Amino acid sequence: MSEGIGQPDKPAELTGNTPDLFSKFDPLIQQRADLLAAGVEDPFNLVMERVLSPTRAICNGRDTILLGTYNYMGMTFDPDVIEAGKQALDDYGSGTTGSRVLNGTYQGHRECEEALKEFYGMEHAMVFSTGYQANLGIISTIAGKGDYVVLDIDSHASIWDGCALGNAEIVPFKHNDIEAMDKRLGRIPEGAGKLVVLEGVYSMLGDIAPLREMIAVAKKHGAMVLVDEAHSMGFIGPNGRGVAEEQGVLDDVDFVIGTFSKSVGTVGGFCVSNHPKFEIMRLVCRPYVFTASLPPSVVATAATSIRKLMATGHNKRAHLWENSKRLHKGLTDLGFELGTSEPQSAIVAVIMPDLERGAAMWEALLKEGLYVNLARPPATPANMTLLRCSLCAEHSEEEVGTILGMFERAGKAVEII
Structure with a gap:
């Protein structure tokens, strides 16, 4: 026998009756084979x-404009950010090799x-190794068996997975529907623990949540509120704190919840x-306790970037809004169908007729020298196929004009417009 309990030295031979776990x-x-064929x-x-x-x-040997990276504020090449990472690499080495509750908490x-x-x-504030783990950890720890999580049906996969890991009762409601959310909360048994989970900006269509009204409803029912500001941090709000700040309900x-990857x-x-008992999360949150902490170079770049966004983010935010407005209007004028009637964030989603033509349009844009995200069901709402554009504060006015020209030529070639 091998060291694993009950494990044979050799795997059992597959038989004709063995179910293929990949069949699902x-x-x-x-679908993928048909596209490639x-x-x-x-x-x-x-x-x-x-x-x-x-x-x-450089993609496929071509100089390519990036319009699908979520690099909203363009901090990836900031000289101070890069220098901070290099210094931390020299001072602390390449990794921590441990959890935050053991040897994985460095000064950084x-x-x-x-x-x-x-x-x-x-x-x-509590830092996780990824944004996915932040949602997974916080939601699963504070909402467990017997508690209820009320969430928007279009919530990110990490939110759904956090609910499943915690084994809470999941109560979804129609996207951005305040009345539906109110009704769901009203049906929860008296005295049960309640958590309402919302997102500031929803990443597929780039639309924002009516947080002011939704949070008022949640508090009326005695629920705690978690807001994922992954796609609004740094950009939306007077200080870049997100939609909750913009709507005056932070x-x-x-x-x-937020992420460093945008x-x-x-x-x-x-x-x-601001919860007075929050620090206990460091001892009870499994995705925090049982994973290695971020490398010193990564937390150094994150801290430097956050402080620079505090100090100098205003001009970047203003320019990014101009980029978003110009791209949204330009694509609308060309005849493309967009996910929102007006620009609400740095995400501009272009709705495609179907996956096949969406993939063809994506490839036509790539050949033009433009990279965007192709998003498909089931990740998208209402089974839509989207070309998802995410603008950057470092996109110049000239680049936005070039992007619109690329969309026009590709759209006509694929007969989308």
Whole structure:
């Protein structure tokens, strides 16, 4: 026998009756094979051979404009951010090799959490290894068996997975529907623990939530509120704190979740809160306790980026709004159908007739020298196929004009417009 309990030395031979655990993926395997057989380049396996700046990279040997990276504030090549990472690499080495509750808390992790507390003006901050783990950890820890999580049907996969991991009762409601949310909360048994989970900006269509009204409803029913500001941090709000700040309700939010992989320009996730008992989360939150902490170079770049966004983010935010307005109007004028009637965030989603033509349009744009995201069901709402554009504060006015020309030529070639 091998060291594993009850494990044989050799795996059992497969028989004709052995179920294939991959069978559930057969429709997706066939769909992908059909796309590739039609001569379309794999839209989910693009390789960037070299990244030149926050807005350009070499893809397939071509200088390509990047319009699908979530690098909203363009911090990935900021000289101060890069220098901070290099210095931390020299001073602390390449990794921590441990959990935050063991040997994985370095001075840089504390400094990063201090930067977050200052950025949001909150008492507590907790850094995770990814944004996905932040949602997974916080939701599953505070909402367990017997508790209820009321969430928007279009919530991110990490939110749904956090609910499942915690084994709470999941109560979804129609996207951005305040009345539906109110009714769901009203049906929850008296005295049960209730958590309402919302997102500031929803990543597929780029639309924002009516947080002011929704948070008022949640509080009326005695629910705690968690808002995921992954796609609004750094950009939306007077200080870049997100949609809750923009709508004047940040003080009414119990937990704010965010990520470093978008406006901050590196990788990692976090939760900030004013709850007086929040620090116990460091001992009871499994995705925090049982995973290695971020490398010192990563938390150094994150802390530096966050502080720069506090100090100098205003002009970047203003320019990014101009980019978003111009691209949204330009695509609308060309005849494309967009996910929102007006620009609400740095995401502009272009609705495609179906997956096949969406993939063809994606490839036509790539050949023009433009990279966007091809988003398909089931990740998208209402089974839509989307070309999702995410603008950057470093996109120049000239680049936005070039992008519109690329969309016009590709759209006509594929007969979308």
